[in-house]
Amino acid sequence: MKRLIHITIAAFFLLLSVSCTTSRWVVKDREAVDSSDSKVLNEETFLHLSDSLSPENPVLKLEVLSNTTFQYTEKILVERTIQEYRLRPGFVILGLAGGAAAFYAGNSSQLGGNRMQSITLNTIGALLSVSGFFNLKPDGEPRPVGEERYLNDTGTFIETDTVRVDKNISSPANVSVTYNNRTVFEEEIEQISGGQINIPLANRFEDLKLTDPQPGQFEVEIEFQDSTYHYSNPVSSILDPYARVNTDFTELRREPAVNPENVLAQLAEGSQVYVEGIHNNDWYKVRYGIFESYIRRDDAEIQWRTANFSEDTEIITIPTVPFGNIDVESNIPHLREDIxxxxxxxxxxxxxxxxxxxxxxxxxxxxxxxxxxxxxxxxxxxxxxxxxxxxxxxxxxxxxxxxxxxxxxxxxxxxxxxxxxxxxxxxxxxxxxxxxxxxxxxxxxxxxxxxxxxxxxxxxxxxxxxxxxxxxxxxxxxxxxxxxxxxxxxxxxxxxxxxxxxxxxxxxxxxxxxxxxxxxxxxxxxxxxxxxxxxxxxxxxxxxxxxxxxxxxxxxxxxxxxxxxxxxxxxxxxxxxxxxxxxx
The missing domain is CATH 3.40.50.1460 (Rossmann fold)
Known part of the structure; x- marks a missing residue:
């Protein structure tokens, strides 16, 4: 009997720990914009410079962008939530107590009821016992599950946005590049692939064989869809300066001064070294190996070259031959006695x-x-x-x-x-x-x-x-x-x-x-x-x-x-x- 009581008590507390969940749809936004339900009202395309120039990247890159006006439909947005519930212990105990009393009255011989009364009381007892388990309370806030849906239309929304055009564009683009009022090249691009224009510049300008230490600017003009675009950039943004030796030789020195002790090497005519700057208007500061080096400006002229130019193949060093190793320096004949x-x-x-x-x-x-x-x-x-x-x-x-x-x-x-x-x-x-x-x-x-x-x-x-x-x-x-x-x-x-x-x-x-x-x-x-x-x-x-x-x-x-x-x-x-x- 005691064991039955213990089992009953344990079952009771187990029932108290039981919870349940329900889901429902709630309104999230009554003016939500449905991006899938839109139409284009207006579209204007234009060119945009997408990257800066450098000698390592001497390609003028432009992308086609579009100012597009969209009309979106506004709708009621609902989302599905889940609510957890737990039993109310007081109502459960009260329902079980009422049910127990009804069971006792319906089945007790002392009350002397007839069969119909007994059935009625047992039914009431069952209903009272179960009623406590249907009186639940919410446990925490409703939890969204990530499921949403649009319902009725409530209005419209208009927005203008700038977007990149990735598709091929059949509209032609006319490109003209000039330098010092001289046309470097002209080109007509019949179709813009992938919405991007790439204009390589370095090799075209290297062919000009520029020698001015300050070569100035070049101009790029592009005609596209009834619009003209102008871009101005320095030549130094696409080419690197090199000093080309134009004398029989020049000394490469550690310091910008004439001193027999600071000579690193002798460069023959035609050698080219990268110029890092100009010192006191008389010397080029050049890059040669790991040393900070200098050559005289009068011994070289500037050549503007592409970044992929390999100066290693253009440096001709003159070996220092010790005196006595040239044919006339050795085997000097003794022509006469001392005078x-x-x-x-x-x-x-x-x-x-x-x-x-x-x-x-x-x-x-x-x-x-x-x-x-x-x-x-x-x-x-x-x-x-x-x-x-x-x-x-x-x-x-x-x-x-x-x-x-x-x-x-x-x-x-x-x-x-x-x-x-x-x-x-x-x-x-x-x-x-x-x-x-x-x-x-x-x-x-x-x-x-x-x-x-x-x-x-x-x-x-x-x-x-x-x-x-x-x-x-x-x-x-x-x-x-x-x-x-x-x-x-x-x-x-x-x-x-x-x-x-x-x-x-x-x-x-x-x-x-x-x-x-x-x-x-x-x-x-x-x-x-x-x-x-x-x-x-x-x-x-x-x-x-x-x-x-x-x-x-x-x-x-x-x-x-x-x-x-x-x-x-x-x-x-x-x-x-x-x-x-x-x-x-």
């Missing part, structure tokens, strides 16, 4: 720091002459005076004074001078100069060649040789002809060669360049004139007429072979000079 009274002056200007380009190999030329004087012709170290990169003529005249103080009628004087020359007008006419290396310096003065040769002519000596490899062509006025410059040189030479036993040997006619002995396939690391002078001595040619004969036969030929330009040596003065002087 104690021999005096020499070597002047080489190479490292010009302003508007003039470097005069490559000029110092090496001087070193070559020095080697032949010492090892071949017996000059003593202390009697060879080597001046490099002068900017004051007094430096030269001080050495001439020193030589003059120790010279006598038995002295042999040898002078080699090389660099850029200048032609200047004075009261007496035109005068020739060796240019100093610092053109813009207030203290820098060019060396007057007439005074230089006159001073050499006054030195007492048994014989005097002067070799000059001076390039006047780089600064020669347009109004002068080569013939006129040769006449000026002849006038200057007379100040030196009017005495016997003196000779002036020029590497080229004064109006023409003195060229390097180099090409794409060979590089002797010298100018043609000093190289062939050394070659003459290497062949034991010691008389000036023998030396001049070799020079005259080979300088012009070599210059034409290597550079397709003429260069001819010139000789003034005594043609009987020889490094072997007959005894008197």
């Amino acid at each position: 104690q009274s021999a005096q020499a002056l070597i002047v080489t200007n190479e490292s010009y720091v302003e508007s003039l380009p470097q005069r490559r190999y000029t110092h090496r030329d001087g070193r070559l002459i020095e080697a032949y004087l010492k090892d071949g012709l017996g000059y003593q170290d202390e009697n060879i005076h080597f001046l490099k990169d002068i900017n004051d003529p007094q430096q030269v005249f001080d050495i001439i004074e020193k030589i003059d103080s120790s010279a006598d009628e038995n002295t042999e004087l040898f002078v080699y001078i090389a660099g850029y020359g200048a032609i200047k007008a004075d009261q007496e006419g035109n005068e020739l100069f060796l240019k100093n290396i610092e053109q813009e310096s207030n203290a820098a003065v060019d060396l007057p060649l007439k005074a230089f040769l006159t001073r050499l002519g006054n030195i007492p000596a048994q014989q005097k040789w002067v070799l000059a490899d001076i390039d006047f062509s780089i600064s020669m006025p347009d109004s002068l002809s080569n013939y006129q410059v040769e006449q000026y040189m002849a006038s200057h030479a007379s100040a030196f060669t009017e005495d016997p036993n003196t000779a002036l040997l020029l590497g080229s006619e004064p109006g023409r360049p003195s060229r390097l002995y180099r090409s794409s396939t060979e590089d002797k690391n010298h100018h043609i004139f000093p190289y062939l002078f050394a070659r003459a001595l290497q062949q034991h040619r010691t008389d000036i007429i023998q030396i001049y004969s070799l020079l005259n036969q080979n300088i012009s030929y070599t210059s034409r072979r290597l550079h397709d330009r003429s260069q001819s040596p010139m000789l003034y003065g005594d043609r009987t000079l020889s490094f072997f002087i007959p005894e008197r």
